[in-house]
Amino acid sequence: MGNVYVLDHPLIQHKLTYIRKKSTGTKEFRELVDEVAGLMAFEITRDLPVEEITIDTPVTQAKTKTLSGKKIGLVPILRAGLGMVDGILSLIPAAKVGHVGLYRDPETLKPVEYYIKLPSDIEERELIVIDPMLATGGSANDAIHSLKKRGAKNIKLMCLIAAPEGVEVIKEEHPDVDIYLASLDEKLDEKGYIVPGLGDAGDRLFGTK
Ligand SMILES: O=P(O)(O)OC[C@H]1O[C@H](OP(=O)(O)OP(=O)(O)O)[C@H](O)[C@@H]1O
Ligand SMILES: O=c1cc[nH]c(=O)[nH]1
Numbered sequence: 001m002g003n004v005y006v007l008d009h010p011l012i013q014h015k016l017t018y019i020r021k022k023s024t025g026t027k028e029f030r031e032l033v034d035e036v037a038g039l040m041a042f043e044i045t046r047d048l049p050v051e052e053i054t055i056d057t058p059v060t061q062a063k064t065k066t067l068s069g070k071k072i073g074l075v076p077i078l079r080a081g082l083g084m085v086d087g088i089l090s091l092i093p094a095a096k097v098g099h100v101g102l103y104r105d106p107e108t109l110k111p112v113e114y115y116i117k118l119p120s121d122i123e124e125r126e127l128i129v130i131d132p133m134l135a136t137g138g139s140a141n142d143a144i145h146s147l148k149k150r151g152a153k154n155i156k157l158m159c160l161i162a163a164p165e166g167v168e169v170i171k172e173e174h175p176d177v178d179i180y181l182a183s184l185d186e187k188l189d190e191k192g193y194i195v196p197g198l199g200d201a202g203d204r205l206f207g208t209k
């Protein structure tokens, strides 16, 4: 069964508080989402393999560590997942980026896929699917099925905020996928919004609505 990790680092939790606040405007919201995504990536990449190499420092020779070349792919779910990409790329600049376009039908709450473009070697990459919100779980579930159908074998899911309902769907459907969150919130409301949540992540990031 996949593990669920809530990253309770004080900096992540502090910034998440300001992301949640209704009074936080688009510019600050966007900056904070990127910063939290970077901090989360720092935690998620803790298990990246390293190898020892020998280098010359100005003083002497030293055996030191370097990343041993695990290939990473980021897969933001459009639109809101885009808000987390740059923060992660600032730490892992060599990562390739695929895109899955999905929106949640406001009536049925079912996801509708409208776009997909992925790196050609996804089967060799560790993929991190990113989306600020895991609500009913429909969008992330569909995105992960789409990636697996195209050969992806190693997938992690990274979201800012999740509802218990969404976490259960991913655990059921994708027991091989570990989930990384900044917060596991209380519940969904009758419109499928996460409570207490942060509202509509895409609208707050892009200033629509
Ligand atoms: O877990 P779910 O119930 O599927 O809901 C979560 C999805 O809803 C939001 O996207 P939205 O449909 O608002 O699209 P947008 O990013 O284009 O605003 C969010 O960014 C997730 O992708
Ligand atoms: O609370 C929610 C649920 C789905 N999508 C959002 O952007 N926010």
Ligand SMILES: [Mg+2]
Pocket: 080, 200, 201, 202, 203
């Ligand atoms: Mg939206």
